[in-house]
Amino acid sequence: MADTPETTKKTGWYQKVRDIDRRIIFLFIALAVIIPLLLQPSFPEFPAQLVKDTFAEMDKLPEGSKILMAFDYDPASEPELQPMATVWTRHAFENKLKIYIVALWPLGQNMAEDTLNELLKEYPDRKYGVDYVNLGFKSGGQGVINVILTDFAKMYPTDVYNKPLSQIPIMKDVKSIKDMDLIINISAGFPGLKEWVQFGADPAGVRIIGGSTAVQAPLLYPYIPNQLHGLLGGLKAAAEYEELADRKLCGMKCGQDAECIDSCIKEYAKRDKGKVRMGAQAIAHMVIMAFIIIGNITFFIDRRRERKG
């Protein structure tokens, strides 16, 4: 399928274009990303139905509900998933939900800590062990889920600070995943959302929403809506969720006052990584699509020439 240098002969402008050096393409992509980053254009977001559902799933929880947040990603996919982690944690803090954090990826633990440190600046009054707890990483993928499905303490004798669970107030009335009101999983691959649906939420009968890299998203659609009750697929969805969250906050802040809401949302948009990144994203998409088109044009010209002789 892929045409390699050997198989191509160099004649005519279109072949030059066709066999263009990869590095030129690389250059275009770099520019497509860097320029919007520097200029920071802001584009509108139109939340899709699925994102709205996801938001509702989270928003309908009463104060004090327990949510299990699984940070199953690492720095490699941070740009895509961090906005979700941030906006979800903020949403949880905002609605005064109790957060229980676990990680099936070793670095997920660090991602969780980064997220919390960032948001504790916004919500300094949230207390560790009372409003949220970080159980940290355990290796074993779905094995871990299998175990905490019946008993947290079996897999997590202590939290990340080596405190026995029995001494952590927030853990007092929690034995297993079954005691959760909602599972949120942010995953960049395996083990991830799929495993949480199969081995966690399904058997425990707990509702689950998740965020995944855009790559994983298509694999997860089969689980919607019966097994998986909400999904944020990639940066785009994250940005849309941010939009919804902002609208809610601003709504509470401003009431009906339209331009207040607008200014408020603009204000919040600055802190929303997802929205900022979507700008560069959009441009880069256009560039790539342009390349695909060009590539196919040259391909067709090429084929016609060959047919001629």
Place this chain on the structure above:
Amino acid sequence: MSKQAKLIVFFVIVGILFAVLLVRASQNKMIKPWPTKTTVEYKQMETDEAGVVMSETIETKQVFSWKGFWTWFAAFLTLCIISFLYDDNPFYKFAEHLFVGVSAAYWMVMGFWTTLVPNLFGKLTPGLVAKTGLIEGLEGVPWTWHYIFPLLLGIVLLMRLSSKYGWVSRWSLAFIVGTTAGLNFVQYLVSDFMMQISQSLKPLIVTAANVDPIISTSPVICSLSNILLFLGVFCGLIYFFFSVEHKGFFGAASRVGIWILMVSFGASFGFTVMGRIALLVGRMEFLFADWLNIIVQ
């Protein structure tokens, strides 16, 4: 232009850029590569006598912070990797080997602290682990005898290092493969076979009463979608049939099947592109915001 000349030019340019950056840094326009005196906060989680409230006591210290230096180093490594886009080069090789070494060790360390200590030592010698203070609350907990097995299997695995008794390690291998087969057999049958079937049991004709809003609010579209969904799964499965020649009806069906597969591949591709770009954006943010401090955050 000769190779040396190219190199010289390259290093001259890099040198100039480096100088410029140093100047910016010295003007506090970006993070400084040399250590700076700063106050750091050590967070400590504590509980009062009752153990009810876990309070954070934060003690601050005056230290020399190497953060700047390391940030520059990180930026350097980032550029090293990116340089591979141009061609394989010493910088990339350096970064690559560093990465391989560091990450291999990283996983060993993680495995030790997050698996061996709590799940092996903690189970076999809870008293001892409790003494070391690594894990609290293990005092007086009886040892779990059957965790002897993984220990044995693990040691047996290490026998591989001996050329004479290397074959013993097959036992642990056999155990692992057995576990894999056993767990996967059931789990995939449950969640990817049974569950997928049960989720595909959708009415082919949808009445207005039970339309699926995620797809559409119009019963017609929903019905068509469900029919397409059914045909899609059907043809897709036909494509994977191994014991039937793809001729006649099966030929046609499997052809439709491969198309359906292609659509999902196209979808995956579209999503993947998104994802990858996002990652690049993230890296660029690091370079331009955290390091060069050009973008205001």
Place this chain on the structure above:
Amino acid sequence: MKQNVARAVPLLALGLLLLSFPAQAHGLNAAWHALVSQNPEMKAAAMEQTPETELLSIFPVVDEPEAAPALPSPQELASVSAAGIPLFPVVEIADNPGDAGKAVLIRWMLFETSPVKLRGKESVPDTGTFNGWALTKGEDGYKAQREDRTQWSVKILRAQLGVDGLPGPFVEIEEVLVGGAVHKEEIRFNKDTKNVFWPDRNLRYNTPGERMARNRFWQEHVDADVGDGASYAYRLAVTDGERIAYCYRSMPIQTGLNRYEYKRSYKFGPASPAVNLIPADPSAMSDFKSRLMASFAPPTEITARDNPSDSGGAILIEWLPSADDLDVEIRSAEQKRTHPNPVTSYRIFRAETRNGSAGDYILIGSKSAGLDKNEREAQRFETIKKKNYIDDGAGRMRRDPETGEKYVPQYSYLVTASDGVLLSLGQPSTPAGARTQWFDFDKLYFFIVAFIISAAIIWFIQHIKAGKKLFIRKIAGLEAVDEAIGRATEMGRPILFIPGIMDMNDVQTVSAVIILGRIAKTIAEYDTKLMVPTSKSLVMTTGRETVKEAYLAAGRPDAYNDDIVTYLTDEQFGYVAGVNGIMVREKPATCLFLGAFFAESLILAETGNSIGAIQIAGTAMPSQLPFFIAACDYTLIGEELFAASAYLSNDPHQLGSLKGQDVGKLIAIIAILSGAVLATVAQLSSSVTMQKIFAFFENMFSAI
């Protein structure tokens, strides 16, 4: 002698009454209401739901502390009365709330036997003394007074539970002085009904042998001298220095993690009813039931049976809701009129029964009246008649300490309807024990499907072994493998094999290793260089075994060395970086990517492209397939990867397994088709039967 007997009789009667007396539930509730009615704070607290707590039996027995809880014989009762201790504590034990564990809260309220017995025709004299009580007739009823100069004290004894769940010896940990020097007690009876209406008319003192609170407040002791996580049993004893009466031991209590929600108002919170519903004999049962004054109907048809398809330790209790259940669908308009305040909750009591006799009934949980979510869900097709509660605290098989014989503890259950204040009792269930099942019938259909598929796979393998022919279609990618190897040989460049980045606990990796074995054999024959960098040490280990065998099989053991299969790093991109390096430097002519791949797929395939290698890929990771399809010459899609391991495996019989897999696909197709049809019909014809059929069908595949 005769006289003694004569004297013993009423005492005996009294004992029996105490024994069979149900309404202590009301007694305590009432006692507590008495408190509440005087204390607004508590009134507020009373509104909150009662926390479930373990209760000691409140019946005093004179025996040595270690005796196992059993019903006291009449003789014992006699001796009790002979011991003549008129006091008994009603105790509740709970993990001390809101602490970090390591403390148990023990609370008790002292009660004493009533001064009055309104048994049969017997009535209170207008004046004079009665059982040491001075009676005076007031305009609003009788007054009874008495002074008690005894120094009563309560001993608290504790025993730690062994692993067998049985308590060790009880040791005294605290003695609390309770009775003040002179203690005045005053109660009033209604003129006509002879009912006590003070201290609290909630006390339905209209049954004989009544008890009321002595000092009407909870006394507490926090036992902070307990280990975390360990289980303890407590028992209290009342003594005046000479005589002592012990209570039964409590249910085991574990410190640390609270078992129920911690309410700030806990300390003032309502005590759960002091329940000691011991039906010594059925007659007594009906006897006290008849005396119940609860104004609403009790739950009926209480049955207890082992909870099916579980690993033991759970018993399923079912009952017909009270006719006054607040659920409108159950409660008829008539009942609404007659009983304005409906049943709001059901309380479930449990008594362990040994050789026929039931022990104390102890509150183990409650279930709110009306239909809960699941029940409503289930009502889609059938109206739920019975409510149920699963008691997962039932004991498993244990060994009798004395006789040493094993037995599964049997429990008899009693469900009471409650409007929050009063209880009305149902008939206790027949005893049931929790057992572990040998087969989980919830998974029956799953089992059947699994069985059919496995059977098909095995059968077809045997089929081929037996020399029969089976048509198996070609897979393009696999045809190309040999050609690719040949090409590498011609060009004199190495072959790169990447078994994915997952560990041996992923079947894709396993089949990749299997394929590697087969390919390595060919490569060894061609005498071409093979490179297999792995990302997991176990894969490396296995890979070496396999490749070594292949080289042996090809008769080229000399050509094999361990550096063919190497380990780079577990880190995904560390590994990619490494492989990239190898590719650009070693310039392999053929790259085989078979196994579980993630993001690295594209980098690998692209780099492979840039060095112009022939690339054959295969993975079951759908998200990576488009890139392999785009950038590689051949791609094995999903199932084809596993098929490949059969195609290439060393024994050709395995091709049979492919036919077996096709059977599986056939099942899937048929199931989906029939399911879709059923669903359509069920939806169009809104007949319940069709819906039931469809629900059943759906359940076959989803109930796992």
Place this chain on the structure above:
Amino acid sequence: MLRRTLPLLITFAVGFVLVISKFIPKVETLGEDFSIYFDIIAVFAFILGGGNLVKIHGNKIYRRSEGWGYSLVCIIGFFATLTIGLFKFGNPLGWTGNVVAEGSAFKGIYDFIFKPLGATMFALLAFYVASASYRAFRAKNAEATVLLIAAFVILLGRTFIGKMVSFWVPIDQAGPDIPSFAEWIMNVPNLAGQRAIMIGIALGIVSTSLKLILGIERSYLGADTE
């Protein structure tokens, strides 16, 4: 016997027990323990892997073979990380602290070496995607065309551009615009494809597992003779 038959027996016993344990409540927790076992064994395997790494690069350095300097970098990085991690150097919480606690040297390595390297490697993908889509995604035949169109719609639909260009729907209203079409593709044809693949894969895994358990497939165990 010990070399060949015993391993097969182990595989069979373990696999079989795990399968039926799903149907027998009495032993349902076996799976949990066994997965923990696996992790523990895998950690031991790390020692093998690390040893192998050291061996390879050690040889290069020893032989002063080409590019041994890089191998030196690799080895240094390896041992530095290992010691720092195992002894929890500079961990503010001390010996008992979490290994990746804020401010510990190990976290430093993670933040300033591990993270940038990992993330950048990942970011390279953006470039490769571009060049791949340029060179490889061409409408060579019907299948490729289908793939292209689907990809295109998703690419359009997943940014605001899709909304912008679907002129037939007012900007501030929902309607049959490209984003919703993209959603539909995700929800219907993509779903169908994914299901077919998943079911196929499940069967593939089932049969492979079965063959492994029954010892029909045994090549992973390696040579009969030593």
